[in-house]
Amino acid sequence: MLHVKTPEEVLALIDQEFAPLGAAETVSLTAAMGRVLAEDIAATEYVPDFDRSTVDGYAVRAKDTFGCTDAIPAILPLQGEVLMGEGAEFALNPEECVAVPTGGAVPKGADSVVMVEYTEDYGDGTIGISKSVAPGQNMIFRGDDVFPGKVVLEKGRVLSSQDIGALAAIGRVQVPVAKKLKIGVISTGDELVPPEQTPGPGQVRDVNSPMLEAMLTAFGAEVINYGIVIDDEALLSEKVHKAVSECDAVLLSGGSSVGVKDAACRIIESMGELLMHGIAIKPGKPTILGKAGSKPLVGLPGHPVAAYFITKIFILPLLCRLTGRKQESYTTTARVTESISANHGRAQVHCCRLESRDGVLWASPIRGKSGLITTLAGADGYFIIDRDCEGLPQGAQVQVFVGE
Secondary structure (H helix, E strand, O other): OOEOEOHHHHHHHHHHHOOOOOOEEEEEHHHOOOOEEOOOEEOOOOEOOOOEEOOOEEEEOHHHHOOOOOOOOEEEEEEEEOOOOOOOOOOOOOOOEEEEOOOOEOOOOOOEEEEHHHEEEOOOOEEEEOOOOOOOOOEEOOOOOEOOOOEEEOOOOEOOHHHHHHHHHOOOOEEEEEOOOEEEEEEEOOOEEOOOOOOOOOOEEOOHHHHHHHHHHHHOOEEEEEEEEOOOHHHHHHHHHHHHHHOOEEEEEOOOOOOOOOOHHHHHHHHOEEEEEOEOEEOOOOOEEEEEOOEEEEEEOOOHHHHHHHHHHHHHHHHHHHHOOOOOOEEEEEEEOOOEEOOOOOEEEEEEEEEEEOOEEEEEEOOOOOOOOHHHHOOOEEEEEOOOOOEEOOOOEEEEEEOO
16 A cells, blocks of 8 residues: 655655765856756846947936927037947036937936937937936946846756856856756556557557656756666566666656556666655556666656556656756646535646636636646646645636646
8 A cells, every 4th residue: 555645745755865066067158048057147248238229319417408308409519430340438527418319328417318200300419308308318338238247047957048148258267067967767567569550459559658758858867768667576676776877867667556567666776765656646656656776767657648647746846956957837827617625635736728707717628637738738737636625616716737
């Protein structure tokens, strides 16, 4: 009989038993996309390094424009012009103006820029200004973006395209990132055949290996697929030992239920420590977690939907723990379209489709069993009914986890 842990206890156990590996490497800026930042990145210079205009117009002292209108413009002598890509080598004189382009340097002494649309060049060396500006208007000041010592990106962040732009702006072309995790995936079962093979009587295609490989690759891990192993304890033990020697973590799918052929639990225990066998969740109750040294060994249920949800809810947080990656989840609030009964004592996970009606977001549960992978294929997300809840009435609000 399984001695199950609650989902909260499992997540706490992961934090307790596993620590960030701390392995890091330096990659080029162009190779850093999607990688996990291994340390805080602080600026060493000002960005921008000079006061800049955000519009085409004239740099002025704001007080020299106060009170001007179309009828009574402020008339200021044109002191000069700043060209794009050149510094402002002179200071603005009081009660004068300087022509500046968008992105151009603003001379010292100026505290604002008047848009060219609110000016008129009289052709005699003077500029008429018909709309006043406030100090700082239409300008970016030196260091407004970043300044020396400011942390631009924090450790544990998964670098996005905009992050790459920020790193380029501060001149960081070599980026410290966590090394990619190497994850071994093994499918077990006499009934399994590869996806490219036509199943015979009593056989099914292996869904879990390609599904897990896709999930782990999207996470940013390097996956080694060790193929299908029949229900032979000696063969499975040999394959698991090989995977542990070559990888940072190993996932076995199938062979996690209690039964005479279920060797995964015994093998994991023989290699190190069995941390738990069973989670109070549906689907996915017969999940195994152990470790060989510091390396996680996970026995996933063979049913694809159960394997998917256990990976989403528990394994990806475990991998975040190993890499120091900040965990991210995206949720939205919706109302269930029908009443749902729940299995008291176990958290219950439901796939759903989302639909907006009259400004209200509704979640329609997708009915199916844990062995039917097509219940996932049309889903927009999933929600979890707490293990202490016996069900939800129609219209009840739920938090839907969305996205990949």
